[in-house]
Amino acid sequence: MTGTPDRRPADAPESAASDSAREADAPEATSESPAPGRRRVLLAAPRGYCAGVDRAVIAVEKALEQYGAPIYVRHEIVHNKYVVQTLEKKGAIFVEETDEVPQGEIVIFSAHGVAPTVHEEARRGKLATIDATCPLVTKVHKEAVRYAKEDYDILLIGHEGHEEVIGTSGEAPDHITLVDGPKDVENVEVRDPDKVVWLSQTTLSVDETMETVDALKNRYPNLLSPPSDDICYATQNRQTAIKQVAAEADLVLVVGSKNSSNSVRLVETALSHGAKDGHLVDNADEIDEAWLEGVSTIGLSSGASVPEVLVDGVLEWLAERGWDDVEIVKPVDEHMQFSLPKELRRDLRSEAAEKLRA
Ligand code: SF4
Numbered sequence: 001m002t003g004t005p006d007r008r009p010a011d012a013p014e015s016a017a018s019d020s021a022r023e024a025d026a027p028e029a030t031s032e033s034p035a036p037g038r039r040r041v042l043l044a045a046p047r048g049y050c051a052g053v054d055r056a057v058i059a060v061e062k063a064l065e066q067y068g069a070p071i072y073v074r075h076e077i078v079h080n081k082y083v084v085q086t087l088e089k090k091g092a093i094f095v096e097e098t099d100e101v102p103q104g105e106i107v108i109f110s111a112h113g114v115a116p117t118v119h120e121e122a123r124r125g126k127l128a129t130i131d132a133t134c135p136l137v138t139k140v141h142k143e144a145v146r147y148a149k150e151d152y153d154i155l156l157i158g159h160e161g162h163e164e165v166i167g168t169s170g171e172a173p174d175h176i177t178l179v180d181g182p183k184d185v186e187n188v189e190v191r192d193p194d195k196v197v198w199l200s201q202t203t204l205s206v207d208e209t210m211e212t213v214d215a216l217k218n219r220y221p222n223l224l225s226p227p228s229d230d231i232c233y234a235t236q237n238r239q240t241a242i243k244q245v246a247a248e249a250d251l252v253l254v255v256g257s258k259n260s261s262n263s264v265r266l267v268e269t270a271l272s273h274g275a276k277d278g279h280l281v282d283n284a285d286e287i288d289e290a291w292l293e294g295v296s297t298i299g300l301s302s303g304a305s306v307p308e309v310l311v312d313g314v315l316e317w318l319a320e321r322g323w324d325d326v327e328i329v330k331p332v333d334e335h336m337q338f339s340l341p342k343e344l345r346r347d348l349r350s351e352a353a354e355k356l357r358a
Contacts (some may be wrong), residue, residue: 004271005076014189019043019045019330020283022337023144025223029155031351037296037326038332039296039298039324039325040296040297040298040323040326040327041298041315041325041326042247042249042252042299042300042327043298043300043301043327044241044244044245044301044329045312045328045330046234046238046239046241046330046333046334047301047306048137048255048303049300049304050304050305051112051234051235051305051307051336051338052232052234052338053134054338055111055132055338055340055341055344056077056078056110056111056132057083058340059077059130059132059197059341059344060073060077060132061087061090062107062340063106063130064090064092064150065089066348067106067346068340069090069091070092070105070110071093071095071106071107071108072092072100072105072107072127073093073094073107073108074095074098074101074107074109074110074114074118074199075095075110075112076110077094077108077111078260078261078305079260079261079263079303079305079336080256080306080307081148081285082282082307082309083305084278087278095197097121098118098122098125098127099124099285101127103125103127103231104131105127106127106128107127107129107130108129108130108131109129109130110132110133110165111133111162112133112137112164113133113134113137113141113163113164113167113168114133114167114170114317115139115142115148115169115171116171116250118167118170123160127250127344128339128343130343130344131343133167135338136202137164137167140199140201140202140226140230141167141171141228143230144156144171144197145171147172147175148175148176149168152195153177153196154175154176154197154198155176155177155179155188155191155197155216155223156168156176156177156179156195156198156199156200157201157204157209158178158180158200158201159180159204159354161197162347164202164203165178165201166200171173177190179198179216180209180289182207182208182211182214184212185215185219188216188219194222195199196201196220196224197226197229198213198224199226200226200230200231200345201230201231201248201260202232203233203265203304204265205237205265206231206235206239207297215277217223222298226321228333231263233306233336234262234304234336238262238303238304239265240330240331240335241329242254242266242269242301243269244329244331245269245275245299245300246274246275246278247274249298250276250277250295250296250297251254251279251291251295251298251299252270252271252275252279252298252301253278253281253287253295253299253300254266254268254270254278254279254280254281254301254302254303255281255282255303255311256280256281256303256306258280258282260304260306262304262305263302263303263306264280264307266300266303267280270299275299277291277295279291279355283313284310284314284316287314287320292321297324298318300318314338
């Protein structure tokens with residue numbers, strides 16, 4: 001791989017740690033238009049792991065270290081095949097439902113969050129639980145509970161069947177109606193058009209969600225908005241970066257699994273912001289060489305559940321085929337971190353205290 005110039009705007013803060021090695025040897029930024037025939041990769045930043053995914057994966061690893069295998073995990077801890085398979089090799093067992101976990105065992109709830117009924121099932125099954133729900137998903141759950149208490153009709157913008165939507169809806173099933181995109185707005189029915197609020201899944205397309213909100217506001221002019229964005233910082237930042245990359249890319253590759261909402265949205269966002277072609281791949285093995293025909297500039301990003309090792313694999317694969325000139329495109333910086341789930345923090349603290357006393 002040759003140079004990796006950083007194309008942040010002049011007022012952007014320092015670079016993210018994941019790209020620091022690439023940036024260390026970076027020459028000056030090149031011009032916007034590549035020389036004819038030049039093969040280059042525009043590497044979007046931020047990309048990959050968000051703070052919620054990082055926390056969930058570390059929670060499973062720490063639980064395996066702390067309590068030993070097996071540790072049960074309800075649903076894929078994050079939507080990424082590689083991550084799930086790696087944790088399985090270490091002793092995690094993924095289950096669809098809590099009643100598959102033997103009585104007395106430990107179960108971790110995934111980053112997407114669960115409905116209160118799932119906590120209740122775990123209590124009935126006498127399971128020890130560790131809740132790795134992303135704090136930003138928990139924030140939406142709390143908003144749902146609050147607006148339901150105030151007797152609002154809650155219009156939850158999201159994708160039908162997505163785990164996060166199922167979990168959030170379960171907080172206030174009698175008050176929540178799912179709105180799956182702008183076309184679904186005409187199907188919505190509410191009790192009182194003056195007492196309606198919208199909330200959203202955290203991993204949606206920012207642009208499409210605002211389209212849905214506009215359509216809802218046309219029907220319900222007094223529609224209340226949530227106090228702060230429900231689409232999380234990580235989803236927004238990755239979409240901002242891919243938009244900048246897409247404007248110059250003949251082809252955009254997004255590393256991520258097909259069931260990862262935020263990864264799928266990245267491909268859609270790239271295609272709607274200038275990329276001539278775009279594909280979602282789990283890893284380098286899924287790239288079709290035919291996609292590279294006539295391509296000069298390739299944009300590359302990864303979803304919030306994707307470890308950087310998979311992006312490295314794609315960069316190596318591209319470098320072997322002549323795309324070894326990598327520029328980092330970083331319109332925003334990111335430093336978010338979340339502390340581990342409280343159940344783990346408590347046990348890790350008491351273990352540390354015991355070691356100190358020994
Ligand atoms: S994508 Fe956003 S909401 Fe989902 S786990 Fe990551 S930070 Fe949390």
